[in-house]
Amino acid sequence: MDNEKDILEVRNLQVNFKTYAGDVKAIRNVSFDLRKGETLAIVGESGSGKSVTTRTIMGLNASNADITSGSIIYKGQDLLKKSEKEMQAIRGQDIAEIFQDPMTSLDPTMKIGRQIAEPLMVHKGMKKEKALAQALEMMKLVGITDAENRINDYPHQFSGGMRQRIVIAIALINYPEVLIADEPTTALDVTIQSQILHLMKELQDKISTSIIFITHDLGVVAGMADRVAVMYAGKIVEYGTVDEIFYNPKHPYTWGLLSSMPTLDSSGDSLPSIPGTPPDLLDPPTGDAFAARNAYALKIDTEQEPPFFKVSDTHYAATWLLHPDAPKVTPPAQIVERQEKYAKMQKAWLKTQQSTTPVEEEEEQQ
Amino acid sequence: MDYENAEKILEVKHLKQYFNVGKADEVRAVDDISFDIYKGETFGLVGESGSGKTTTGRAIIHLYEPTSGEILFDGKNVDSFTSKKDQRDFRQEMQMIFQDPYASLNPRMKVKDIVAEGIDINNLAKDDADRTKQVEDLLETVGLNKDHSSRYPHEFSGGQRQRIGIARALAVNPKFVIADEPISALDVSIQAQVVNLMKQLQREQGLTYLFIAHDLSMVKYISDRIGVMHYGRMLEIADADEIYAHPLHDYTKSLLSAVPVPDPEFERTREEIAYDGSQENDGKERHLVEIAPRHWVRAAKDEIFMYKQRAQEASLIKE
Numbered sequence: 118m119d120n121e122k123d124i125l126e127v128r129n130l131q132v133n134f135k136t137y138a139g140d141v142k143a144i145r146n147v148s149f150d151l152r153k154g155e156t157l158a159i160v161g162e163s164g165s166g167k168s169v170t171t172r173t174i175m176g177l178n179a180s181n182a183d184i185t186s187g188s189i190i191y192k193g194q195d196l197l198k199k200s201e202k203e204m205q206a207i208r209g210q211d212i213a214e215i216f217q218d219p220m221t222s223l224d225p226t227m228k229i230g231r232q233i234a235e236p237l238m239v240h241k242g243m244k245k246e247k248a249l250a251q252a253l254e255m256m257k258l259v260g261i262t263d264a265e266n267r268i269n270d271y272p273h274q275f276s277g278g279m280r281q282r283i284v285i286a287i288a289l290i291n292y293p294e295v296l297i298a299d300e301p302t303t304a305l306d307v308t309i310q311s312q313i314l315h316l317m318k319e320l321q322d323k324i325s326t327s328i329i330f331i332t333h334d335l336g337v338v339a340g341m342a343d344r345v346a347v348m349y350a351g352k353i354v355e356y357g358t359v360d361e362i363f364y365n366p367k368h369p370y371t372w373g374l375l376s377s378m379p380t381l382d383s384s385g386d387s388l389p390s391i392p393g394t395p396p397d398l399l400d401p402p403t404g405d406a407f408a409a410r411n412a413y414a415l416k417i418d419t420e421q422e423p424p425f426f427k428v429s430d431t432h433y434a435a436t437w438l439l440h441p442d443a444p445k446v447t448p449p450a451q452i453v454e455r456q457e458k459y460a461k462m463q464k465a466w467l468k469t470q471q472s473t474t475p476v477e478e479e480e481e482q483q
Numbered sequence: 484m485d486y487e488n489a490e491k492i493l494e495v496k497h498l499k500q501y502f503n504v505g506k507a508d509e510v511r512a513v514d515d516i517s518f519d520i521y522k523g524e525t526f527g528l529v530g531e532s533g534s535g536k537t538t539t540g541r542a543i544i545h546l547y548e549p550t551s552g553e554i555l556f557d558g559k560n561v562d563s564f565t566s567k568k569d570q571r572d573f574r575q576e577m578q579m580i581f582q583d584p585y586a587s588l589n590p591r592m593k594v595k596d597i598v599a600e601g602i603d604i605n606n607l608a609k610d611d612a613d614r615t616k617q618v619e620d621l622l623e624t625v626g627l628n629k630d631h632s633s634r635y636p637h638e639f640s641g642g643q644r645q646r647i648g649i650a651r652a653l654a655v656n657p658k659f660v661i662a663d664e665p666i667s668a669l670d671v672s673i674q675a676q677v678v679n680l681m682k683q684l685q686r687e688q689g690l691t692y693l694f695i696a697h698d699l700s701m702v703k704y705i706s707d708r709i710g711v712m713h714y715g716r717m718l719e720i721a722d723a724d725e726i727y728a729h730p731l732h733d734y735t736k737s738l739l740s741a742v743p744v745p746d747p748e749f750e751r752t753r754e755e756i757a758y759d760g761s762q763e764n765d766g767k768e769r770h771l772v773e774i775a776p777r778h779w780v781r782a783a784k785d786e787i788f789m790y791k792q793r794a795q796e797a798s799l800i801k802e
Binding site: 162163306308313316333334336337339340365374377388389391392462 | 485531532541542624640641642643670671673674675676678682683697699701704705737738741742743745746747748749750751753755758
């Protein structure tokens, strides 16, 4: 897994929150890699630990957070061993974040040009005029119309979509290596959302940033992600390429998530839904945390936690259903449809491969 | 839905809802919209923020005095309910489920008192025992436990709170329920639970819903008919399946093309259609015109032919 292309390696991360009621085990042994230039989507419901994971990377956890184990390796250095001062030099310079709510993540009393220029002045010691000139360029890049005249406006003079563009401009002004986008479009309308997503892709191509994209909207994931990690109750339960997760998911939780979203052609009397609610992480259940809500749960699920089983070189899932001795089950109808579509796509892909010359095929294999 | 014999429960006629009338910052939140809702159906109202969909819902339940226009509920003008009793009866028949389950429940009240508030106001319980029984039945109906009745809202998750909100709306046996973004604050896996519950209650109790939302795939799933709003105007109304398969108005096309679909292959080839809102403000007079059977589009006189052609191409009407 130690790939040269990895820009960020998270290993065996465990984070607890100390509360009066006891320790909330928010992150329970999470490992993943982020490769150069890719978009990794982390999906899961609220409380699954997606935001805590990224806040730990940024070193922005609340004061009652206790990182009990793990490492976050960025450029050969463990971010968890850095002092607050060292982290301040990294945040906004190497690793930047786009926050969820554009209404509250800007300073209402500061002109937006100044807010966009601030990271340049702080991290690069740039003079104000020069920084503002660069801020203006960035405003044009993120598509703020009439940027020259708006650079001295305050956040309240902009619409939600424009504010999110400003937040993106602040995050990108230093061309960060890693960009964390925590539900960046959840507060926006679909039309504005699609503009912002386009913009993020375009900018990613230009400055080859790696993006960790956190969202619960699987439609957005399908359009944005190269790879997907599915989190449940503080753990990653399945990860793979975007095609593997959407067309050949293996974990029953991923099945549930994908089927409970109506597509534009679903009909019928009731949507397949995942019964119940996520477990209390004050006292996580033994075995598979999803077992209580899982129609496919086996006896072993309540006794022993499933390890990751390999589906392909890029696709792993933590479910006992993949154990060779497990009974064969048929996933929900929607998932079977997805698998069929995938099989067809792969066949079509193989065909295009056969029609190319053998020399190219060899290169392909290397 | 059998629309041939369907009865209208709500008629909105030329509703205008302006704010700050006559001032420099006059806002025409709802600008001359008309539509009907039939008994037992779910009418979905979609649009971007600022399109006036929430204002429409609030005007219908009479939280505002309309600037002009009429709202008829069961044939009676909502504006004519001036006496306390009329107003109370009206509120008993029409209820609302709110968007934010964290803000819409009083944190200092126990669940049983939240749910029973409507019962108390309308004197629907014979005695304390009857009140308790009604509350417990309601909680069971929405999938909660009767032990939950003596707890406070903060002890519940978002999905459970939304169930409490639904139980409260149902407590007075309404005919018509306005649900304003009832699931947008909930997680995907919980959204499906709440939508299923709403559908089940509709089947069992013959409720009529006005379902306001911006999540277009969920609206399509739950609605029989859908109205698309933009800049305070109703641009298109049609059956849910038809409007998604064959949108006629450019704005509807643009809105639908922006919906992300959980299918990577689809997303890679998706083409978005841009919409230029200025075409609506060219000074021409426009009204909703029935282009195909029960498919209405806001059009000027010289645009009707174009929309009819589009409808023909989609085989919605014969030549």
